[in-house]
Structure formats: structure tokens, C-alpha cells
Amino acid sequence: xxxDLTMTNKINRRAFLKTSGGVTLFISASGILPVLVSxxxxxxxxxxxxxxxxxxxxQLWENGQMIIYNPAAEMGQGSMTSLPIIFAEExxxxxxxxxxxxxxxxxxxxxxxxxxxxxxxxxxxxxxTTHSYYHVMRKAGAQAxxxxxNTASNHWKVPIEELSAAQSFVLHEKSGQKISFGExxxxxxxxxxxxxxxxDQLKNPKDFQLIGKNIPRTEIPxxxxxxxxxxxxxxxxDMVYGALERGKLHGARPTLLNESEILAQxxxxxxxxxxxxxxxxxxxxxxxxxxxxxxxxEWSTATSSGYHSQEIYSKYEAIAAKxxxxxxxxxxxxxxxxxxxxxxxxxxxxxxxxxxxxxxEPLNAVIQVSEDLQTAEVxxxxxxxxxxxxxxxxxxxxxxxxxxxxxxxLGGGFGRRSMTDFVVECAxxxxxxxxxxxxxxxxxxxxxxxxxxxxxxxxxxxxxVDGSGQLTGFSHxxxxxxxxxxxxxxKNDHYDIPHQFAEWRETSHGIRLKHWRSVGHxxxxxAIESLLDIIAFDQRVDPINLRRTLMTQSPKALxxxxxxxxxxxxxxxxxxxxxxxxxFVDHGSIGTGICEISVDRNxxxxxxxxxxxxxxxxxxxxxxxxKAQMExxxxxxxxxxxxxxxxxxxxxxxxSNFHDYSLLRxxxxxxxxxxxxxPSSEKPEGVGETATPMVAGAIANAFLKLTGKHLRxxxxxxxxxxxxxxx
Amino acid sequence: MPKYTLNINKKSxxxxxxxxxxxxxxxxxxxxxxxxKYGCGIGQCGACTVHVDKQPIKACLLPIEQFTxxxxxxxxxGLSEHGDHPVQKAWIEAQAPQCGYCHSGQIMQAVAxxxxxxxxxxxxxxxxMNGNLCRCGTYLRILTAIEMAAKTxxxxxxxxxQWLKISR
Numbered sequence: 027x028x029x030d031l032t033m034t035n036k037i038n039r040r041a042f043l044k045t046s047g048g049v050t051l052f053i054s055a056s057g058i059l060p061v062l063v064s065x066x067x068x069x070x071x072x073x074x075x076x077x078x079x080x081x082x083x084x085q086l087w088e089n090g091q092m093i094i095y096n097p098a099a100e101m102g103q104g105s106m107t108s109l110p111i112i113f114a115e116e117x118x119x120x121x122x123x124x125x126x127x128x129x130x131x132x133x134x135x136x137x138x139x140x141x142x143x144x145x146x147x148x149x150x151x152x153x154x155t156t157h158s159y160y161h162v163m164r165k166a167g168a169q170a171x172x173x174x175x176n177t178a179s180n181h182w183k184v185p186i187e188e189l190s191a192a193q194s195f196v197l198h199e200k201s202g203q204k205i206s207f208g209e210x211x212x213x214x215x216x217x218x219x220x221x222x223x224x225x226d227q228l229k230n231p232k233d234f235q236l237i238g239k240n241i242p243r244t245e246i247p248x249x250x251x252x253x254x255x256x257x258x259x260x261x262x263x264d265m266v267y268g269a270l271e272r273g274k275l276h277g278a279r280p281t282l283l284n285e286s287e288i289l290a291q292x293x294x295x296x297x298x299x300x301x302x303x304x305x306x307x308x309x310x311x312x313x314x315x316x317x318x319x320x321x322x323x324e325w326s327t328a329t330s331s332g333y334h335s336q337e338i339y340s341k342y343e344a345i346a347a348k349x350x351x352x353x354x355x356x357x358x359x360x361x362x363x364x365x366x367x368x369x370x371x372x373x374x375x376x377x378x379x380x381x382x383x384x385x386x387e388p389l390n391a392v393i394q395v396s397e398d399l400q401t402a403e404v405x406x407x408x409x410x411x412x413x414x415x416x417x418x419x420x421x422x423x424x425x426x427x428x429x430x431x432x433x434x435x436l437g438g439g440f441g442r443r444s445m446t447d448f449v450v451e452c453a454x455x456x457x458x459x460x461x462x463x464x465x466x467x468x469x470x471x472x473x474x475x476x477x478x479x480x481x482x483x484x485x486x487x488x489x490x491v492d493g494s495g496q497l498t499g500f501s502h503x504x505x506x507x508x509x510x511x512x513x514x515x516x517k518n519d520h521y522d523i524p525h526q527f528a529e530w531r532e533t534s535h536g537i538r539l540k541h542w543r544s545v546g547h548x549x550x551x552x553a554i555e556s557l558l559d560i561i562a563f564d565q566r567v568d569p570i571n572l573r574r575t576l577m578t579q580s581p582k583a584l585x586x587x588x589x590x591x592x593x594x595x596x597x598x599x600x601x602x603x604x605x606x607x608x609x610f611v612d613h614g615s616i617g618t619g620i621c622e623i624s625v626d627r628n629x630x631x632x633x634x635x636x637x638x639x640x641x642x643x644x645x646x647x648x649x650x651x652x653k654a655q656m657e658x659x660x661x662x663x664x665x666x667x668x669x670x671x672x673x674x675x676x677x678x679x680x681x682s683n684f685h686d687y688s689l690l691r692x693x694x695x696x697x698x699x700x701x702x703x704x705p706s707s708e709k710p711e712g713v714g715e716t717a718t719p720m721v722a723g724a725i726a727n728a729f730l731k732l733t734g735k736h737l738r739x740x741x742x743x744x745x746x747x748x749x750x751x752x753x
Numbered sequence: 754m755p756k757y758t759l760n761i762n763k764k765s766x767x768x769x770x771x772x773x774x775x776x777x778x779x780x781x782x783x784x785x786x787x788x789x790k791y792g793c794g795i796g797q798c799g800a801c802t803v804h805v806d807k808q809p810i811k812a813c814l815l816p817i818e819q820f821t822x823x824x825x826x827x828x829x830x831g832l833s834e835h836g837d838h839p840v841q842k843a844w845i846e847a848q849a850p851q852c853g854y855c856h857s858g859q860i861m862q863a864v865a866x867x868x869x870x871x872x873x874x875x876x877x878x879x880x881x882m883n884g885n886l887c888r889c890g891t892y893l894r895i896l897t898a899i900e901m902a903a904k905t906x907x908x909x910x911x912x913x914x915q916w917l918k919i920s921r
Contacts, residue, residue: 250856386854
């Protein structure tokens with residue numbers, strides 16, 4: 027194996043440190059500079075990390091136990107297992123001896139592929155973790171293995187080419203010798219150069235022992251015995267508590283009217299003025315929350331004053347009707363020509379209200395700023411970001427290396443924890459009260475009212491067909507606030523339609539917006555997939571056949587369609603009162619979802635009975651975990667499609683907690699969600715956001731088949747369903 | 754500040770907190786029993802579910818002065834000595850949690866059901882679990898886990914044995 031490897035950069039032997047006990051294999055980001063440091067010496071490890079851009083991916087002890095570092099956030103998607111598995115696979119490690127810990131938050135060292143080629147990023151967003159770290163983890167694992175093979179080669183005085191490894195042992199087949207990774211620790215020697223492993227020099231996927239198997243997730247035992255630590259669980263000696271009142275009108279400026287009354291409350295230590303909020307610090311959590319309730323604040327007007335979300339759609343329709351172009355997202359062929367020469371044109375509008383993240387752990391953080399205000403220790407559940415120090419260096423006016431982030435488990439992310447607003451707030455309060463550690467807690471009411479929602483939008487779609495019913499043109503106009511937040515997901519890369527046009531027409535209301543699981547794909551795939559069924563319904567063709575025709579140039583997409591058809595027994599009619607609907611989604615991975623529903627015509631309640639998904643996600647690292655992502659994606663999709671709605675009246679957010687912002691509950695789940703994978707040896711693709719956007723289209727299409735009526739406004743609440751049924 | 758004595762997980766705790774402090778804040782911030790979580794503060798999500806005299810209750814709603822030292826409070830930390838309560842084992846087997854934040858509450862709610870009824874129907878399980886929200890959408894795996902736990906041989910004897918172990 028080692029013969030054809032390109033040996034690059036020489037080893038810096040001065041950087042070689044070793045003591046008895048265990049070692050950390052630091053392997054440089056560019057594939058060089060392995061350094062061995064006693065893993066019992068935390069300080070040395072930190073010093074090494076500061077000194078040179080090196081990577082510590084694994085710590086190895088003489089007893090064979092090892093720690094593999096996970097560079098990604100763990101918010102339930104399973105990175106704490108899937109990334110270390112990729113590393114262990116190439117290292118030939120015995121998985122039973124592996125423990126997993128979060129890596130330090132240093133993107134130069136632990137970053138995966140960034141947005142631009144050659145850049146590095148630690149950012150758990152966009153379902154890109156496994157995809158962007160796949161090669162990084164494989165290469166680092168292979169390099170760790172190489173160091174161990176090299177050591178055994180020196181120890182036994184045999185050529186490295188004659189050695190192999192398996193299950194944390196190095197083997198020399200010729201002599202029958204065998205030595206464990208742990209036994210190699212005291213003998214470790216640094217090779218003169220480290221191979222810069224390329225794809226074809228790594229393990230053949232057919233030899234995988236861990237990838238593709240169902241390995242139980244490493245952090246689940248801690249999540250069932252109560253010991254898994256989320257940031258909100260952190261307690262430090264002398265810790266104080268912070269809270270902010272941010273009002274219900276985004277961007278309004280507060281004037282506090284009863285400062286002396288608040289300062290007189292037991293335990294209240296400080297009032298901190300923010301542009302958009304009043305901050306409080308108190309000695310207890312109850313104390314700070316009680317004082318927050320007593321605040322008398324006069325709020326200024328803001329950009330969103332006078333804005334009524336449910337009345338805006340008529341304005342959006344007027345914008346859609348204007349003879350003008352917005353920002354063009356796609357232009358293939360000539361849509362104008364398609365409209366002129368169309369045998370028939372289909373036009374439909376689709377709408378979606380705001381939705382809120384509703385991660386069950388409200389936003390929070392714990393920060394301790396040093397007395398001289400020069401350093402900070404931070405405990406936070408974050409999806410990380412372009413700034414791995416989450417904006418804190420800016421608050422303190424210190425260099426990034428002075429801020430130490432202790433990443434905690436996330437009690438849900440869904441995009442909300444890719445913002446750093448709550449971390450910055452906590453840093454501002456902690457600076458005020460330094461050196462006391464401070465826990466900032468957002469109440470659920472704070473989390474709802476000062477949320478950053480998936481934007482409300484309107485999509486106007488037009489499709490043209492020729493005399494034989496073939497789709498010739500497809501036009502998609504999105505009206506809404508938020509750029510890619512509303513315009514993402516309008517492309518039809520897997521549908522062969524000669525003339526395509528998609529654009530975004532901008533509005534602005536001053537409402538806080540953010541990526542919400544699947545982002546624009548939710549509303550836009552709903553619109554696209556619904557229009558296809560409207561055409562199929564009108565043309566009296568099977569919606570599956572219509573998609574088959576469109577997918578002739580995309581065999582991968584077609585394979586997911588055919589598999590979902592088989593799984594759901596599409597051709598077998600549903601029992602009386604039920605119907606099936608289909609939707610196709612591409613979001614990294616690609617998949618077809620089919621659901622079966624019924625409708626209570628008295629209450630307007632839609633019941634989803636089954637969901638079938640056929641998914642092509644490339645190589646699957648953890649099959650059972652990918653299935654869990656599909657199940658969760660469908661449930662979150664159902665929740666948003668059937669129930670969730672943030673409304674704004676005169677700029678004020680109307681919802682405040684789970685009594686008026688309803689999430690899907692246990693009694694509303696389908697009987698089953700089944701997932702099948704299309705076998706593939708291609709690079710893994712993201713799976714976290716492919717299922718959610720299937721739901722709206724599949725339900726609306728099943729509803730059309732069942733009732734002949736159209737659901738075109740998300741969410742499909744019972745009152746809206748009744749209005750459609752009786753309309 | 755007033756002093757209170759609580760019997761939690763078969764241990765006696767003395768706390769000094771303001772009257773009106775919820776059991777949840779006492780457990781989490783004063784006693785470091787952080788398994789029960791804060792999710793909504795109004796009894797809508799169930800993340801804070803603990804047992805009081807074997808009944809599942811929402812700890813965010815109940816002020817500390819309502820408890821007496823004679824009442825047995827059980828939290829996820831007191832469910833088993835080694836995280837091996839039959840329901841916890843089933844939860845791992847089913848790989849139920851994703852982010853896991855709501856799952857202490859889910860497990861406590863489920864245990865209370867199985868202590869009352871050894872073989873609940875699927876509809877009974879759903880009705881009993883309806884007050885516990887899960888945003889990651891793990892409901893189907895929670896159902897699977899509860900049904901797996903219900904099939905555990907001698908479930909009630911095992912639960913009782915766990916309880917006695919903790920008592921020692």
C-alpha cells in the first residue's frame with residue numbers, strides 16, 4: 027500500500043515530545059508534522075495547539091483505549107458517532123476501545139471543507155457535516171494508522187509494506203507477529219514523512235468494517251440516564267443568572283421606566299441596557315425571571331410597526347402581477363417563448379406563514395470572563411460558525427485565542443443555534459459581572475417572541491404544456507424577505523424541462539429571519555410538487571408517470587421514484603377514505619416520499635397514516651441513524667405543515683409558548699415511516715434536510731387525489747382545510 | 754430565605770430558597786440534578802417530568818412549599834443505579850433519542866405508565882405520552898422503546914428490584 031504514496035514535507039523533530047503513559051497523535055492540517063505529546067499532559071497539548079497548525083485527532087493509551095475527536099456539533103444528528111467511525115475505519119481501530127470527545131473549536135486545525143475551495147470551516151449547518159468531513163476524517167485516520175505501522179516496522183525491522191492492521195493490532199503475516207496499538211505506544215517513532223493520502227490510497231469500501239454498519243450512537247447512554255450535559259445544565263461556583271426582556275416588536279428600542287424599583291428587588295445585581303432589550307443580572311434564576319416580569323418598559327416603534335402578516339399576501343399578489351424581473355435564480359431556455367407557444371398554461375399561487383424553530387432547549391449560555399476582562403471560558407450549545415469564537419472576542423476586544431469554547435450537546439439546533447445572538451448577549455452580561463460566571467437563560471416566551479423565523483412567502487408558479495401534455499416550461503416567482511431563505515430550493519435539477527425560469531422579488535418587514543431546517547426547500551418544493559400534481563390531475567395522468575417522464579435524464583432521481591412506488595404499493599388503491607400523494611426532493615441527498623392520508627370532513631383534521639421514503643444519499647455511514655433523520659425530518663415536516671404558524675399583528679409577534687404555538691404530538695404520528703436506501707458508493711450526501719420538504723407536497727397531492735381540492739397555504743390547519751372543502 | 758427538606762431519589766436534601774421557587778429550579782440550579790429539563794415553564798412540553806409518589810408530574814409548575822419531606826420525589830438520576838432500568842435499556846436498544854433534551858422527561862413519563870399498566874395498548878401509550886413534546890421527531894422510536902420495555906420478562910419485578918437497589 028505505502029509504495030506509491032507521495033511523501034511530502036519533512037517532520038519537525040523538535041516538535042516531537044513523548045513521555046510514558048499515552049500519546050496524542052497530532053497530525054497537521056496539511057497532512058504533515060505528526061507530533062507525539064503525552065496525553066496526560068493537558069497543558070502541553072494546548073501549548074502545541076497554540077504553537078503550530080496541527081491537528082489532534084486521536085489520543086492513544088498503552089492499554090489500547092483511545093479518544094477520537096469530533097469536530098462537529100452534536101444536535102441529535104449523530105456526528106458524535108458518524109465522524110469518529112470514519113476515522114476509526116481508516117485507522118483500523120477496535121471500536122470498542124474508542125471514546126469520543128468534542129475537538130477544540132479551532133477551524134484552522136479542525137475545519138472541514140469551507141464554502142470556497144481551500145477554505146476551512148467548523149459549521150454544523152446545511153446537512154454538510156458528513157459530506158465535508160468524509161475525506162478529512164479518512165485521511166487523518168489513515169495517517170494515524172501509518173504512524174503505528176511505521177513504528178511496528180522499525181520495531182520488528184521489517185518493511186512497512188509487509189504490514190497490515192486490523193482491530194487495533196498491527197500484523198506481520200510473514201513472521202506471524204502481532205502487536206496491539208496500545209503496546210506500540212511506548213515504542214512510537216515518528217516517520218520521516220507522512221503520506222498525503224488521496225482517495226485511491228484509502229481503504230476499498232468493500233473492506234469497510236464500521237462504515238455502513240449499525241453502530242449504536244456513542245452519546246445515547248448519557249441521554250437516557252440524565253448525565254448528558256447541555257449548556258443549560260452547567261453550574262459553576264458563585265454563578266449568577268442573566269435574562270433579557272426583548273419585547274414582541276423586533277427592533278424596537280426600550281426605555282426602562284422603573285429602574286429603582288427593579289434594583290430594589292432581592293438579588294438583583296445589575297441592569298444592562300441593550301439597543302433592543304433590557305438585561306438583568308441577579309443571584310438566582312428565579313430572582314432574575316421575577317424581576318424581568320416587573321420591568322416597566324416603553325418601546326419605540328420599529329420597521330415592523332404597522333405590519334400585519336396575514337394581510338400581506340394581497341400585496342404580494344400585486345408584486346407577483348407586476349411586469350418586472352426580480353433577482354434571477356435560474357434561466358434555462360426561453361420561458362417567454364414557452365408561454366407564447368403553450369398549448370395550455372397552468373398558474374397557481376402558494377403561500378406559507380412564518381414558522382419558528384422550537385428547539386426544546388431554549389437558548390442559553392454560560393460564560394466566565396476573567397477579572398482583567400482579557401479571557402473568557404464559554405459553555406454553549408452552538409452549531410458553530412464562520413467565527414468559531416462566536417462573536418465573543420469582539421465583545422471583549424481580545425484576540426480569538428483568549429476565548430475558550432467548551433462545546434456542549436445541543437438541545438436541538440434546526441438552524442437557530444447557527445446564530446450567535448444569545449452568545450453575544452451572554453458575553454455582554456458576563457463582562458459586566460466579571461469574574462463571576464453567568465448563565466443566560468432565554469425563557470420559552472423569549473425564544474418564541476424574539477425568534478428568527480422561516481420567512482413568510484408567496485410563490486407564483488406557471489407551467490406550460492404542449493399538445494401532447496408534455497411540460498415545456500416552468501416558471502417560479504418567489505416573493506418574500508430573506509434572499510436565499512425564501513429563494514433556496516427553486517431549482518429543478520432533476521426534471522428535464524426545456525424552458526425554466528426562477529426569480530426572487532424582495533420584500534422587507536423588519537421581522538427577524540433565519541435558516542429553519544431545509545430553509546427555502548420547504549415552501550418551494552411544496553409549490554413545485556403541488557403544481558406537477560395539478561397538471562397531472564388536469565391531464566388525467568398518474569402523477570408518478572408525469573414524474574417518470576420528467577426524470578428520464580436523471581436515473582438517480584428516477585430510481586428513488588421507482589423504489590418509493592414499490593414500497594408504498596402505489597398501484598394498489600388505498601382503502602376507502604384514504605389516498606396517497608408523492609413528492610420528490612433534492613437537498614444534497616435526493617429522495618422520493620409518498621404518504622397516505624385521510625381527512626375528517628367534519629373537523630378538517632388531516633391524518634397521515636404512512637410515509638415511505640426512498641433515498642439516495644451516496645455512501646451511508648450509519649444506516650439506522652440516517653433512518654432516524656428521515657423519521658425526524660418527516661415528523662418535523664408534518665408539524666410545520668399541519669400546525670405551526672407565527673403571526674404578526676402591527677409588528678407584534680402573537681405567539682408566546684407551546685399553548686399557542688402547537689407542535690405535533692404523540693397522538694398525531696403516522697403508523698409508520700419506512701425508509702429504503704438506493705445502494706451507492708458515491709461520497710456521502712447530507713440527510714438532515716431531505717425529508718422535511720417532502721411533507722407538504724405529498725400531503726397536498728394526496729388531498730387533491732382524495733377530495734379534488736387544493737391546499738395552497740401552509741400550514742394546513744383544520745380551519746383552512748374546512749374552508750377548502752366547503753369552498 | 755425559608756428552608757425546605759425534600760426526599761429525592763431516597764436521599765434527604767435541605768435547601769434554602771425563596772418561597773415560590775419551582776421544584777424544577779431547585780432540582781437543577783440548587784441540587785445539581787439537571788436530568789429534568791426546562792422547556793416551557795407552563796406544563797406544555799413535559800421535559801421536566803419527574804415522579805412524586807410514583808405519579809408523573811411536571812416539576813416546572815409546582816412550587817417547593819407544596820412538597821413535604823414525606824413525599825418521594827424520583828428524578829431520572831434516581832431511576833436506576835447504572836442507567837439499566839428496563840425502560841432505559843429499551844431506549845438504548847431502540848436508539849430513541851436524537852438531541853436527547855426531552856428524553857429524561859419522556860422516560861419518566863413512560864416508566865410511570867409501565868408501573869401502572871404492564872401491557873398498555875399502542876393507543877394507551879400514545880394518550881399517556883401526549884403531553885411530552887419532542888422536536889427532533891423521535892416519537893415512533895419512543896413508541897417502539899416503550900413496547901419493547903413492556904415485553905421485558907418480569908418487568909414489574911425488575912422495576913421493583915431497581916427501586917430496592919436505589920433504596921439501599
